[in-house]
Amino acid sequence: MNKNLRKAVIAGNWKMNKTRPEAKALIQELLPLVKDADCGVVICVPYTNLETALAATAGTNIAVGAENCHWAESGAFTGEISAPMLKELGVEYVVIGHSERRQYFGETDVTVQKRVRAALDAGLTVILCIGELLEQREAGITEEIVGMQTKAALGGVSREELGRIILAYEPVWAIGTGKTATAAQANEVNHYIRTVVEKLYDKEAADGVTIQYGGSMNAKNAEELLDQPDVDGGLIGGASLKAPDFAAIVKAASR
């Protein structure tokens, strides 16, 4: 499978961090550092920072994403934000199915699928997170879990729509823990996910789909992870909050 067929995408996931002035300052520091990137650069920010981020990145090579969206277009869902609301703002990307949503907010494969559907219908590109818990890895069922999550989330996604899906393999035990999957572990699971996509669609679709790795990726370990044949970029949490660190990862993906 040819890595050159795919564009690497480095996406920051700011989680619940940064006020608007802090967001503006971080983006201003980041812009000159990533302006020559030869990969996609996305920052996924809290809802309150979306307008600030869109204004600060207008006309640049940084795209803006949200960290979640609801499955309904509108209605009585207090505290939620819909995909058309994001689209209307000018947002291009949305993270769906992040393990923190699954762990703390009752997100399931069913709700992930509904959110993916809503995001695609609104014209957004989805960064779809999948990954196993530590006990699932230890029980030897990693492939079963990520395979099930992938199939569920892509249920009803057409081959054409797959072009607006980025898969992000994020082993839950590696997120925010400082424990990174080895490059070999990341590549092995990413490769497996690609075979799942091939079974669902076809080889060309599998060859073309971007599959990121996420989980404590940082300026030091990025190069080795991103060099793997099936790792097409990264979803970056902690390290995306520091412009030089995030820029170093973007540089590693641009080589």
Ligand code: PEP
């Ligand atoms: C994430 O939030 O998706 C993530 C990978 O976090 P971290 O890089 O901090 O492990």
